[in-house]
Amino acid sequence: MTKEGQPWVSPMVRKIRLQIAQDPSLNYEYMPVMGMNSFIQASLSLLFGKNSQVIMENRVGGVHTVGDSGAFQLGAQFLKTWYRDSQIVYIISSQKESYGLIFQDLGFSVYECSFWDSTKLCLDPSMLLDVVEQAPRGCVFVMGNVANCKLSQSQWIKLMSMMKSKRIFPFFDIPCQGLSTGDLEEETRFLKYFVSRGFEFFCSQSLSKIFGIYDEGVGILVVVALSNELLLCVLSQLMNYARALWLSPPSTGARIITSILCNPALQGEWKQSLEGVVDNIMLIKEKVKEKLRLLGTPGSWDHITEQKGSHSYLGLSSQQVEYLVKKKHIYIPRNGRINFTCINACNIDYITQSISEAVLFTKDSKK
Amino acid sequence: MTKEGQPWVSPMVRKIRLQIAQDPSLNYEYMPVMGMNSFIQASLSLLFGKNSQVIMENRVGGVHTVGDSGAFQLGAQFLKTWYRDSQIVYIISSQKESYGLIFQDLGFSVYECSFWDSTKLCLDPSMLLDVVEQAPRGCVFVMGNVANCKLSQSQWIKLMSMMKSKRIFPFFDIPCQGLSTGDLEEETRFLKYFVSRGFEFFCSQSLSKIFGIYDEGVGILVVVALSNELLLCVLSQLMNYARALWLSPPSTGARIITSILCNPALQGEWKQSLEGVVDNIMLIKEKVKEKLRLLGTPGSWDHITEQKGSHSYLGLSSQQVEYLVKKKHIYIPRNGRINFTCINACNIDYITQSISEAVLFTKDSKK
Incomplete structure (x- = not known):
């Protein structure tokens, strides 16, 4: 919200919205089921960095979804059918009840935990580690807000080792990259740790809040796989679910965001507005x-x-x-x-x- | 498609898109889970006529969905949980495979039939009546393209009597009201027959094609109930499903359409463009x-x-x-x-x- 109590909109967004409306060359044909490809690529670059390992190795991809609820719906449907290790989901975060319900409706057993220590009044990494220690093998971990938890290097390593040895599948939630510190790269650095430790994972990336386009549902379900071949297998399944859910995602929000992210000057201005x-x-x-x-x-x-x-x-x-x-x-x-x-x-x-x-x-x- | 092979866009749409982009008073806050109320009301008026019985009696409502796939997904999820008569769905139409898959994925038994007579080379109402006659009691009938089938008054009466006595639940599909004849009212008149015969039904109404906004997924799941009380019960359940599917539907398409439908002059121009x-x-x-x-x-x-x-x-x-x-x-x-x-x-x-x-x-x- 702004100081005036109005939903914040990046000034860039208003400008681009007008440009798009005036562009006679645009057509309004259905988008592919996977969504707008340029939008997905630009968002992945924002998440992992342009020259990141996974992007170079062609083993990260995404499906453009209707908001982050759509991303969780899509991911949960996939896991329901294809993830055979366990039907248990831990939601480790705050105020994620709605995602819990998505998994629950699909028949998963859902547990919610927080790592807010109400005595010490801080987010406590050791509570997070305890949850991992007690969680059953092969379960799914929906993790939001981890970047704010200030894990030390050795705590990250411990966390990942435990998750790896217990075959826990991470499903990250990035609802507003950059809104904690203004440093977009810093806030998703932990994803790179998981990539380099050889994890496969899902990640819901929402771009509504950081651009101020709340009413267009611009999200992505990001998939990191161990190889391009595996990635394509997962994406082809996700496409089937997306087709049944909404056929093709709405384009306005994605168009606006892509226009900003693909233009270095505009991207700079937008980052400043975020700061x-x-x-x-x-x-x-x-x-x-x-x-x-x-x-x-x-x-x-x-x-x-x-x-x-x-x-x-x-x-x-x-x-x-x-x-x-x-x-x-x-x-x-x-x-x-x-x-x-x-x-x-x-x-x-x-x-x-x-x-x-x-x-x-x-x-x-x-x- | 236009003569130039480009997706058709109503000239009104370009004009309104620009107006919306220039409007400083608009905010881009999340929409309600049910969607944009003014859009739903305007669309229902288009479907049933402004002074229609159901609207006056306050027993028709709708949920703004992401396209018609979204409307079928929402309706199918509701029927899966709350419709206890049967788990059999007949898809009576042409090229509706995708909707068939939505029902199938949810565990319904799906049968597809067409009423195109390939010998006589016409849509044959008696084939439709035969299907109803052979269908099991209490099944769900997804019906698209019925308006083009040219049923006589007595055939309509026979169809409805059979459906009524067999407790068949109608789920209509209106993908492009007005595109058959240019007469919007004529093409949905049969809905009024069903209303006046005391049917409760669902109807997927898509507005993407008739405005030329293919990439925004503007659909509605319309609910006709026997009373306002029953309507509210159904809508409250649908809201839960919508929340899990996409939280809130995208607004751009709905905003454009509402601006046109709520302004008599623009609505007139739009109808002309459709003709x-x-x-x-x-x-x-x-x-x-x-x-x-x-x-x-x-x-x-x-x-x-x-x-x-x-x-x-x-x-x-x-x-x-x-x-x-x-x-x-x-x-x-x-x-x-x-x-x-x-x-x-x-x-x-x-x-x-x-x-x-x-x-x-x-x-x-x-x-």
């Missing part, structure tokens, strides 16, 4: 923390600014959250993870005052 | 028939001009079709039903010459 969003998120968090301090709210609120990204944990107990919802009509999920961009000059005083009250008036201490 | 397409289809068919006559091709070719719509049967045997495909590289489906708008000044001579040869050089007589 502006990241700076703004940090500013809001600083302000919230400062207001809570000035209000004399008990406890440390450093965890607010220590977390990256638009969505972060407030670090409230469920009773405190209930107080916000019931007494203050501030509707946030029970885990207290909120979208900081929704806080603006008009509501920051009310919100921080309410948080302060919630902490003071609920007996329960934070846990 | 132009219909006239052009008729002209092509006349030309094909005339060329075949001049080439001395054996047989009568009146069935070409007697059929309505862009897609019609050539009335060739499967051997004759095979001849076209293998010897002439004219790739058409085995039933010989082709898209006449793909025939233009550049290829009409080659195509008619080839058909003529196919008829002369294959021993098999038309059957």
